[in-house]
Amino acid sequence: MAPTWLANIKAIAQPVAGILPALIIVIFAGLLSLLGLICEEGRRSYALAYADRFIDLATVLIGNPPHHNNKSYAPS
Numbered sequence: 001m002a003p004t005w006l007a008n009i010k011a012i013a014q015p016v017a018g019i020l021p022a023l024i025i026v027i028f029a030g031l032l033s034l035l036g037l038i039c040e041e042g043r044r045s046y047a048l049a050y051a052d053r054f055i056d057l058a059t060v061l062i063g064n065p066p067h068h069n070n071k072s073y074a075p076s
Contacts, residue, residue, distance in 0.1 A: 014062070014063040015062045015063050015064075018061035018062040018063060019062065021058075021061050022058035022059075022061040022062050023058075025054050025055075025057055025058045025061070026054070026055065026058050028054060029051040029052075029054035029055050029058070030051070032047055032050060032051045032054070033047065033048055033051040035047060036048050036051065
């Protein structure tokens with residue numbers, strides 16, 4: 001059985017290790033969203049959905065997986 005202090009270190013180290021890649025992904029998702037706003041309706045919805053997936057990826061990188069109640073995120 002692992003010591004309790006090891007779990008505390010993991011709770012701190014995992015978010016810290018994921019901050020930089022998550023920040024880069026969030027900035028890219030923001031740029032993608034802004035570009036999507038100037039596009040026509042079909043491309044806009046695609047770009048915004050794609051940016052939403054990038055935000056979900058960033059939350060996974062920092063150790064907090066998204067909790068969606070939407071069925072569209074469930075695998076087919």
